[in-house]
Amino acid sequence: MRISVLASVLMAFAGLAGTAQADYPERPVTIIVPAAAGGGGDTTTRILARELKDILGQPITIVNQGQGGGVVGLTAIKNATPDGYTVGLLFPYAGYKATGQADFSAKDFTPIANFNGDSSSLLVGSGSRFKDLKTALEAIKAAPGSFKVHCSGGCGSVWDIPVAGMMLDYGIDVAAIKWVPGQGAAPGLIELAAGGVDFQTASLPEASALMSAGRVRPLAVLSPEPVPGFPNVATTAQTIGVAVDGGTWRAIGGPAGMPADVVAKLDAAVAKATQSTAYKDAMAKANFGVKYLNGKQLEELMLRHEKDTARVMDALGYGK
Amino acid sequence: MVILTDVLGVLLDVHLLLVIVASAIYGLVLGAIPGLTALMATALLVPVVMFMEPVPAIAAIITSSAMAIFAGDIPGALMRMPGTPASAAYTDDAYSLTREGKAGLSLGAGLFSSVLGGLLSALVLTLAAPNLAELALQFSSVEYFWLAVLGLSCATFVGGSSLLKGVAALLFGLGLSTIGMDPVSGTPRFTFGVTNLLGGLGLIPLLIGVFAISELLRTVTLPPTDERRAQAAVGSVSAGMGRLMWRHRREVLRGSTLGTLVGALPGAGADIAAWISYAVTRRSQKGKDPNALDQKVERLVSAGAANNAALGGAYIPATVFGIPGDAITAIVISVMFLKGLNPGPTIFLNNPTAIYSIFAIFFVANLLMIPLGILCIRTFGLILKVPRAYLTPIILLFCIVGAFSVENTLFAVGIIAVVGLLGYFMEANDIPMAPAVLGLILGPVIEQTFMTSMLKSGGEVSVFFDRPLAIALAVVTLGSWALAGVLKLVDAAKARPVLT
Amino acid sequence: MKVQDVLVGLFFIAIGILMIEYAADLKPPRHLKFGPGFFPLIIGSGLILVGGIIALLGLRTLRTEPLWHRPEWSRTRQGWVRFCSIPAAIALYVLIVDAAGFLLTAILVMVLVLAVSGVPLRRGVPAGAVTAVVLTAIFASVLHVPLPWGPLQTISGWLLW
Numbered sequence: 001m002r003i004s005v006l007a008s009v010l011m012a013f014a015g016l017a018g019t020a021q022a023d024y025p026e027r028p029v030t031i032i033v034p035a036a037a038g039g040g041g042d043t044t045t046r047i048l049a050r051e052l053k054d055i056l057g058q059p060i061t062i063v064n065q066g067q068g069g070g071v072v073g074l075t076a077i078k079n080a081t082p083d084g085y086t087v088g089l090l091f092p093y094a095g096y097k098a099t100g101q102a103d104f105s106a107k108d109f110t111p112i113a114n115f116n117g118d119s120s121s122l123l124v125g126s127g128s129r130f131k132d133l134k135t136a137l138e139a140i141k142a143a144p145g146s147f148k149v150h151c152s153g154g155c156g157s158v159w160d161i162p163v164a165g166m167m168l169d170y171g172i173d174v175a176a177i178k179w180v181p182g183q184g185a186a187p188g189l190i191e192l193a194a195g196g197v198d199f200q201t202a203s204l205p206e207a208s209a210l211m212s213a214g215r216v217r218p219l220a221v222l223s224p225e226p227v228p229g230f231p232n233v234a235t236t237a238q239t240i241g242v243a244v245d246g247g248t249w250r251a252i253g254g255p256a257g258m259p260a261d262v263v264a265k266l267d268a269a270v271a272k273a274t275q276s277t278a279y280k281d282a283m284a285k286a287n288f289g290v291k292y293l294n295g296k297q298l299e300e301l302m303l304r305h306e307k308d309t310a311r312v313m314d315a316l317g318y319g320k
Numbered sequence: 321m322v323i324l325t326d327v328l329g330v331l332l333d334v335h336l337l338l339v340i341v342a343s344a345i346y347g348l349v350l351g352a353i354p355g356l357t358a359l360m361a362t363a364l365l366v367p368v369v370m371f372m373e374p375v376p377a378i379a380a381i382i383t384s385s386a387m388a389i390f391a392g393d394i395p396g397a398l399m400r401m402p403g404t405p406a407s408a409a410y411t412d413d414a415y416s417l418t419r420e421g422k423a424g425l426s427l428g429a430g431l432f433s434s435v436l437g438g439l440l441s442a443l444v445l446t447l448a449a450p451n452l453a454e455l456a457l458q459f460s461s462v463e464y465f466w467l468a469v470l471g472l473s474c475a476t477f478v479g480g481s482s483l484l485k486g487v488a489a490l491l492f493g494l495g496l497s498t499i500g501m502d503p504v505s506g507t508p509r510f511t512f513g514v515t516n517l518l519g520g521l522g523l524i525p526l527l528i529g530v531f532a533i534s535e536l537l538r539t540v541t542l543p544p545t546d547e548r549r550a551q552a553a554v555g556s557v558s559a560g561m562g563r564l565m566w567r568h569r570r571e572v573l574r575g576s577t578l579g580t581l582v583g584a585l586p587g588a589g590a591d592i593a594a595w596i597s598y599a600v601t602r603r604s605q606k607g608k609d610p611n612a613l614d615q616k617v618e619r620l621v622s623a624g625a626a627n628n629a630a631l632g633g634a635y636i637p638a639t640v641f642g643i644p645g646d647a648i649t650a651i652v653i654s655v656m657f658l659k660g661l662n663p664g665p666t667i668f669l670n671n672p673t674a675i676y677s678i679f680a681i682f683f684v685a686n687l688l689m690i691p692l693g694i695l696c697i698r699t700f701g702l703i704l705k706v707p708r709a710y711l712t713p714i715i716l717l718f719c720i721v722g723a724f725s726v727e728n729t730l731f732a733v734g735i736i737a738v739v740g741l742l743g744y745f746m747e748a749n750d751i752p753m754a755p756a757v758l759g760l761i762l763g764p765v766i767e768q769t770f771m772t773s774m775l776k777s778g779g780e781v782s783v784f785f786d787r788p789l790a791i792a793l794a795v796v797t798l799g800s801w802a803l804a805g806v807l808k809l810v811d812a813a814k815a816r817p818v819l820t
Numbered sequence: 821m822k823v824q825d826v827l828v829g830l831f832f833i834a835i836g837i838l839m840i841e842y843a844a845d846l847k848p849p850r851h852l853k854f855g856p857g858f859f860p861l862i863i864g865s866g867l868i869l870v871g872g873i874i875a876l877l878g879l880r881t882l883r884t885e886p887l888w889h890r891p892e893w894s895r896t897r898q899g900w901v902r903f904c905s906i907p908a909a910i911a912l913y914v915l916i917v918d919a920a921g922f923l924l925t926a927i928l929v930m931v932l933v934l935a936v937s938g939v940p941l942r943r944g945v946p947a948g949a950v951t952a953v954v955l956t957a958i959f960a961s962v963l964h965v966p967l968p969w970g971p972l973q974t975i976s977g978w979l980l981w
Contacts, residue, residue, distance in 0.1 A: 067519020196460030209642030209664035
């Protein structure tokens with residue numbers, strides 16, 4: 001017993017990173033969450049980690065690194081040792097490039113599996129004259145410079161980019177709109193309710209409390225089908241006849257160069273976790289959407305996300 | 321009435337009571353140790369509470385954060401190392417009382433004002449949460465801007481002996497707060513390509529450095545014979561407190577009201593509440609000796625009541641609209657969602673038992689604070705008897721762990737060393753540290769709200785005066801500045817004959 | 821170390837100039853009227869103004885006061901060692917904790933600072949060991965602060981409760 005402990009200590013010193021590991025995982029797995037404790041990214045990852053712990057048979061340590069809007073945490077994931085013992089939460093990251101904060105690409109990471117997806121929506125305050133997406137888009141098209149849209153977080157990010165993309169396709173001069181950045185969905189919703197801005201981009205769960213209070217109203221959700229829990233919110237297809245699928249996605253990924261067998265093991269664990277009733281129930285209760293994608297599909301999603309973001313950011317006039 | 325019996329039924333659950341007592345002790349211990357903060361206490365609870373039943377989970381957060389905010393006063397008063405940013409406003413007052421041999425008075429006033437502030441805000445929370453939440457919804461970026469500017473003027477009241485050096489310290493703090501991504505466009509500033517600097521220096525590591533590490537530097541260089549901690553013998557904490565609180569009832573009430581209101585404004589929170597309450601009380605003492613015992617206690621009591629009241633106030637927008645007032649309620653909201661106990665006005669109709677049980681826990685926690693708080697102060701007094709040579713490295717390790725656990729980077733640990741040295745030299749040159757901390761807290765708020773307002777108006781400055789609430793706040797802010805200026809001139813005019 | 825007010829003023833002026841200098845290169849992105857350089861510009865100007873006044877007022881006493889005043893402790897080598905032991909201990913922690921693990925590093929930090937304060941090793945080492953084990957148990961094992969395990973990493977699964 002004592003000898004085996006000693007041997008494993010020595011092996012740890014020797015460093016076995018990067019090589020194939022049949023018995024993975026032999027020790028706790030760390031998941032870096034580039035967001036503060038209590039946010040959407042943190043909550044969803046913890047719900048997943050609770051299942052992963054049982055499936056992998058090892059404790060999962062969650063490390064919150066939300067500084068710099070997530071750049072610090074994403075950098076830590078990118079620079080981690082690719083042995084499978086440090087992975088992290090990936091989410092839409094391409095927006096950092098236009099503002100010069102960081103330049104992440106799919107090549108920096110090993111995509112493992114996606115486990116959550118939530119659609120963006122366009123909201124107005126209760127005092128707004130707009131009742132549906134179509135009249136709102138027509139009004140913005142006629143005079144884009146006279147409208148203020150709150151991005152929830154920093155602009156060029158998860159919620160506003162899909163909405164701006166939809167507007168771009170509608171023929172609106174998106175660069176003329178006043179996009180207002182903020183410190184998150186909640187402060188933005190106060191701005192919207194207080195009449196400080198005309199529109200806001202956010203997910204429906206984030207706005208649900210103020211929606212039920214009658215202070216804000218969703219015009220449409222950027223999802224092909226109605227969102228569970230919000231059956232009465234119109235989809236873009238229902239109002240402007242164009243199906244749009246835009247919003248956030250959350251996935252487990254690691255640094256580039258992880259051993260294939262470890263990735264396969266983690267992918268299988270995430271797949272199993274997302275199918276469990278406990279996971280589905282917890283996610284539904286907290287209003288988060290379940291969306292599983294395997295590593296290959298996730299990589300396609302990441303590449304598509306980079307291309308879409310670049311197109312919209314370009315139209316918005318970033319990087320000029 | 322039915323609800324009342326239901327709530328009582330919930331509260332009398334043994335499991336819940338155990339959770340409350342355990343988290344009370346946890347919060348007190350973490351809050352009382354220099355280097356460990358209320359935010360750290362709550363953040364470390366997340367993995368535990370996230371999968372508990374909703375009422376015990378939220379009870380754990382409420383109890384531990386209330387206890388930690390109070391307990392932050394203890395190392396502030398006894399060692400001049402405030403345990404939380406919310407205690408920083410009155411640390412110097414509390415510590416000077418200790419040095420006069422009145423540690424019991426200082427801590428007792430802090431404890432009982434915390435309890436009263438917490439109870440009063442719980443009362444407001446229970447009776448008027450939905451109405452007050454309406455008020456919070458009237459605040460756009462313009463109103464927040466004025467509120468933050470008003471907060472800045474507090475610096476002139478906590479600046480110590482030299483007003484000029486106080487203002488310099490405030491500007492220095494504001495300058496440090498601009499490090500990192502700018503709050504509007506996200507452009508990196510003063511980062512010199514260092515990824516860790518993108519998130520700024522971090523308030524908690526800065527606080528630990530500026531107060532705890534710089535104090536450690538001062539103590540290690542004291543000659544071994546100078547046991548200045550020796551006078552920290554804590555007298556009775558509870559004796560005469562009823563009379564004391566009654567005598568300062570105006571300050572307690574003022575602190576509790578200001579605390580609840582400021583706490584109800586998302587993004588303001590306990591730190592700013594304590595500063596504003598401190599400054600308002602300081603102003604009301606015009607013409608009296610600011611260093612007199614009574615005046616110190618008045619300021620202590622009003623700020624101590626304010627920071628605990630703000631904690632309750634933050635639950636107003638959190639429960640009514642699901643809007644977090646600070647990092648702690650952000651965690652509470654996510655726990656509520658996770659349990660299907662979705663915050664919103666409907667929660668008062670759909671789930672009154674749960675929501676009023678949560679409010680009732682505020683009463684329980686604050687009452688529990690009296691015996692446990694006294695016990696904690698007593699224990700802490702014993703810890704001070706540990707020889708200084710052993711205490712120093714232990715506090716140092718707590719500071720390291722405290723900075724690391726909030727930011728999860730080694731970079732944050734390095735920050736405390738650099739900022740500790742900086743704080744040491746500032747102190748040595750009579751540059752007060754409290755205004756610098758105020759600048760660090762308010763800097764991002766002011767810049768963010770100013771830039772957002774300008775963005776919305778297309779660069780028109782008139783945006784700051786075109787809403788009724790904004791005008792009211794602008795008048796209060798600018799008026800108080802003008803008044804301060806006039807009073808200074810009058811004072812100067814009066815003082816001149818004496819000088820010559 | 822207490823320095824003359826002229827130097828204090830000059831320090832703030834220097835920081836103000838650095839801030840303005842850096843801010844001048846920050847261009848407002850896109851159609852924003854005020855960019856990321858606006859606030860640093862205002863704060864920097866304020867620092868120059870206030871620093872200037874402090875320096876000017878300090879000129880009054882420049883003749884009578886020394887430029888700097890060395891504190892009592894800095895006159896002995898032991899005083900310097902004690903003062904530097906705190907930042908040095910933090911630097912040591914930052915440098916070796918990832919490789920050596922929290923437990924070992926915490927013992928080293930304790931022993932180092934204790935030795936500097938004149939506590940003999942036969943007392944310092946056990947005191948350091950006890951503190952480090954207690955801290956590891958509380959923060960790493962129970963509260964799950966991700967403190968590095970170092971050589972214990974392979975068995976850390978058993979040490980997490």
